[in-house]
Amino acid sequence: MSAAAPASGPRPLPGRPPLSILMYHQVGEFTAPRNHRAGYCHVHRFRTQMAFLARAGYRVLSLDAAIAGLFGDGELPPRGVVLSFDDGYRNFREHALPVLQHYGFPAAVYMISGLVGGRAEWLGADGRDTPPMLSASELRELRQAGITVGSHTVSHPRLSRLAADAVARELRDSKAQLEDLLGEAVPHFCYPYGDYSPSVRDAVIDAGYRSALSCIRGAANTADNVYELPRKAISYGDNLLGYWWKLAMKNARKDRRGGY
Ligand SMILES: [Zn+2]
Known part of the structure; x- marks a missing residue:
């Protein structure tokens, strides 16, 4: 964010240790992609x-524990990590969930509410495969397993390019649809492509969300506020050394608002 844009929402409390919110998309068995490498993680890796x-x-x-630790009276461990998965691909349930359950790791899945039970059609426009998305019953099953389900809009648009009323619909309708489906509040949001503007961020606040994940790079304790949380994208090509490097060393803030 530029210095000209006033921060909205709480800022991280001073002295909080770096916390890495990792960004994943699909997890499965893929051959090495030529591009969009942050869209894929091989299940072996x-x-x-x-x-x-x-x-x-x-x-x-x-995510709730991390937010409490960054912005409230929760404790943060020195090497805290949050695992986030964008879009709501069915391969999360097939490939990622069993591994997470083996280690007892929590995670957050950000679902595109208009594609529940459908396919990732927006990837097709890019010449990519269109894998199946999580269904309503699978999303309920994930909640039973303790996975956080957040909103990733209704249709995965670049929000900064939409008129204000369309932005409000994407934010409010996706929240309402997921809340109906799950029977509980859906307080967490994630910007498609990491694309937003100050007015989009304020619309997220107006829609009643309590947090939003961006594609600003860096550790989460460098956030301007809880509606612009930085992340670290995990790429198909990251070997374990690269992974450790991102976790331990890539904490400095590097702003960007789009690209995934
Ligand atoms: Zn997305």
């Missing part, structure tokens, strides 16, 4: 990464 987190003393936190 994913298993190795989760084993590393467990062995190296990282503490995987739920």
